[in-house]
Amino acid sequence: MYNAAITGTGLYTPPNSISNDELVESFNAFVNEFNQANSAAIERGEMEALQASSSAFIEKASGIKSRYVVDKAGILDPQRMRPSIPERSNEEPSVLCEMAVHAAKQALQNSGKEIADIDGVIVACSNLQRAYPAVSVEVQSALGIKGFGFDMNVACSSATFGLQTALDLVKAGTARSILLLNPEVCSAHLNFRDRDSHFIFGDVCTAIVIERQDLMTVSTYYEVVSAKLATEFSNNIRNNFGFMNRCAPDAESEKNPDKLFVQQGRKVFKEVSPMVANLIVEHLAANDLSPADLRRMWLHQANLNMNLLIAKRVLGRDVTPDEAPVILDEYANTSSAGSIIAFHKYRDDMAAGDVGVICSFGAGYSVGSVIVKKHVR
Secondary structure, three states: OOOOOEEEEEEEEEEEEEHHHHHHHHHHHHHHHHHHHHHHHHHOOOOOOOOOOOOHHHHHHHHHOOOEEEOHHHHHHOOOOOOOOHHHHHHHHHHHHHHHHHHHHHHHHHHHOOHHOOEEEEOOOOOOOOOOOOOHHHHHHOOOOOEEEEOOEEEEHHHHHHHHHHHHHHHHHOOOOOEEEEEOOOOOOOOOOOOOOOOEEEEEEEEEEEHHHHOOOOEEEEEEEEEEEEEEEEEEOOOOOOOHHHHHHEEEEEEEEHHEEEEEEHHHHHHHHHHHHHHHHHHHHHHHOHHHHHHEEEEOOOHHHHHHHHHHHHHOOOOOOOOOOOOOHOOEOOOOHHHHHHHHOOOOOOOOOEEEEEEEOOOOEEEEEEEEEEEOO
């Protein structure tokens, strides 16, 4: 068995950003048009009028102020309200591959690794662009990496579950180093006509290099002390889009809202928050650590109120921004990539010996907790 460590991370941020004000203007234009077109039915009580949104509502409900997206114009067009992403030929790199390559190159540079040092590629994200061939194998080819690649999906916990998988491969000697990639185009599965969720997601890609400690060339690295995963089935966060949709007797069913992201937000908040906090505390105790030993928590960036509650349950007190950094105000919820963005942006100021937890939680329900410790050689 080998010891494994995180030696580099990377981040690709799309060039287009949408503020809450811009998103609300588009959404409210759609609402006004819908209510006017259906005014007679609304007056007869045959349908309910849609309710307008506001930037104040969005920020209070989520803490989100803006989000990055792969396409801005299509989302803000009240007649379309979804990103415009033209199909590419089989000879062109896919969107996920293109994003992943950008993030991968940064992670490789930060880890001091060459292409020849990487033995495997894992693409772990909430929505894969296609069934096959695997996006990971496409990225492997684009970068010129030998070895193997495979895709995996555990929704918002894809990154931590992927990290555990990469750790096991490295520790077992199956690979010297693994490149873990989390390309998230969440705007493509978001219903921008739903007031309760149209503001939630953004697009991004993160990358992590996990390698054997005896092969490291960097002076600063994060030892992975332990990883703990948990799943518990729930329908409260769901996306029913899949290859069998076209087989339904009513093929138009693929246009139904449940073929996009749907959730029962209040139930998720109530059920997931204690589940996550308890898992972190139990995970720490199993490794002879207490919450007081934590320097930082890089939590999944889903909802500010949820993160504050989880951190308070773990520490037994209100948390400071330094202890649980927030990036969702700028990036929104980026599914599996959220906790990794926080780790990427808020890890350099950790001192040697400091301990932190990278934690994800989401549909499934799925929860991943990864305890890391900073070292400087």
